[in-house]
Amino acid sequence: MKFKIVVIGAGKIAYSLSSSLINANQSVISVISRNAKSAEALAKKFGIEHFTYDLKNIPGKANLFLLTVPDNEISKTANQLSKLKLNFKDSVFIHFSGAENISILHSLKSKGGRTASIHLMQTFPSKKIVKLSGVYSAIETDDDELFQLLKKFCENLGFVPFRIRSQLKPYYHLAGVFASNFMAGTMFIAKKFLEMNDIPPEYFFDLLTATVYSTLDNIKKIGPSKALSGPVDRGDLQTIKKHIEAIRKLKPAGKFDSILILRNYLAQSLNLIDVVQEKQTKLKESQIAIRKYLVQELKKIQKSI
Numbered sequence: 184m185k186f187k188i189v190v191i192g193a194g195k196i197a198y199s200l201s202s203s204l205i206n207a208n209q210s211v212i213s214v215i216s217r218n219a220k221s222a223e224a225l226a227k228k229f230g231i232e233h234f235t236y237d238l239k240n241i242p243g244k245a246n247l248f249l250l251t252v253p254d255n256e257i258s259k260t261a262n263q264l265s266k267l268k269l270n271f272k273d274s275v276f277i278h279f280s281g282a283e284n285i286s287i288l289h290s291l292k293s294k295g296g297r298t299a300s301i302h303l304m305q306t307f308p309s310k311k312i313v314k315l316s317g318v319y320s321a322i323e324t325d326d327d328e329l330f331q332l333l334k335k336f337c338e339n340l341g342f343v344p345f346r347i348r349s350q351l352k353p354y355y356h357l358a359g360v361f362a363s364n365f366m367a368g369t370m371f372i373a374k375k376f377l378e379m380n381d382i383p384p385e386y387f388f389d390l391l392t393a394t395v396y397s398t399l400d401n402i403k404k405i406g407p408s409k410a411l412s413g414p415v416d417r418g419d420l421q422t423i424k425k426h427i428e429a430i431r432k433l434k435p436a437g438k439f440d441s442i443l444i445l446r447n448y449l450a451q452s453l454n455l456i457d458v459v460q461e462k463q464t465k466l467k468e469s470q471i472a473i474r475k476y477l478v479q480e481l482k483k484i485q486k487s488i
């Protein structure tokens with residue numbers, strides 16, 4: 184099936200996706216975005232002739248609609264598309280959300296359209312183009328034939344496609360949130376702790392990432408549990424108590440919300456008890472004592488809120 188592609192939503196992911204499509208000689212015939220200037224900018228960047236802000240102007244030959252609008256606009260965009268005069272039976276509609284499943288495209292499916300979602304496990308913090316070769320792409324569809332078609336389509340773009348089930352998709356998305364989003368949040372806190380030590384700001388990135396990269400390298404080689412080190416792994420309750428005492432002393436009006444940091448510290452450390460359990464099979468007495476202490480502290484702050 185030769186696709187005539189329309190990109191709807193000229194935002195962050197659309198730039199990288201369009202770059203991959205054009206590089207793979209796919210036929211992108213139009214860009215549509217709420218703001219005409221955004222549509223024009225994306226179209227001009229990749230030499231796409233047609234752009235518009237109005238879905239009604241979609242070229243009639245379009246048969247693959249890539250909905251790269253934000254999650255909270257997917258349903259509305261699908262509804263608007265479903266009211267147009269399109270050849271639904273021969274058209275494929277895809278959204279790119281990891282959190283939403285294909286039921287959000289039901290208005291298009293009820294018109295006979297073929298629906299799917301493709302989630303790229305990559306981060307697009309800006310419109311700067313991210314190379315997508317080798318990116319893992321989760322395809323969700325209840326149409327086996329369409330899955331095969333999209334698998335080839337993704338492979339042609341250099342992605343690594345695989346299928347996911349609609350009901351389990353939130354857990355797949357949570358994996359990305361924990362691995363990527365929460366890491367950014369954790370580094371945000373780490374940077375503030377460095378700032379308290381009068382360490383030159385130009386050291387921050389290298390200082391933090393040196394250890395992060397070696398941890399990532401170990402995770403890749405031996406798995407997350409075996410890659411763990413630090414006080415929970417060592418069974419070092421004394422250090423954990425010192426950390427908690429230091430967090431409690433943080434001024435609420437300063438850079439930190441000490442209660443939030445404390446809850447975060449306690450929850451993350453308790454999670455590490457599970458990690459250690461997998462690493463060693465059985466917890467040491469010192470680690471059992473740490474778990475007891477962490478649970479007590481967590482209960483204390485829950486009462487105080």
Ligand SMILES: NC(=O)c1ccc[n+]([C@@H]2O[C@H](COP(=O)([O-])OP(=O)(O)OC[C@H]3O[C@@H](n4cnc5c(N)ncnc54)[C@H](OP(=O)(O)O)[C@@H]3O)[C@@H](O)[C@H]2O)c1
Pocket residue numbers: 191192193194195196197215216217218219221222250251252253254256259260278279280281282302303304305306307308
């Ligand atoms: N960013 C990531 O890291 C990432 C990663 C994986 C998956 N995704 C998924 O990719 C999708 C797009 O995310 P994004 O980060 O690229 O979003 P984004 O940067 O906010 O871009 C979406 C663009 O769509 C346009 N738009 C908004 N409402 C519209 C509407 N009703 N009709 C037409 N155009 C509309 C807006 O452009 P104008 O207002 O300027 O026209 C907006 O800039 C989401 O489903 C998201 O979950 C994102």
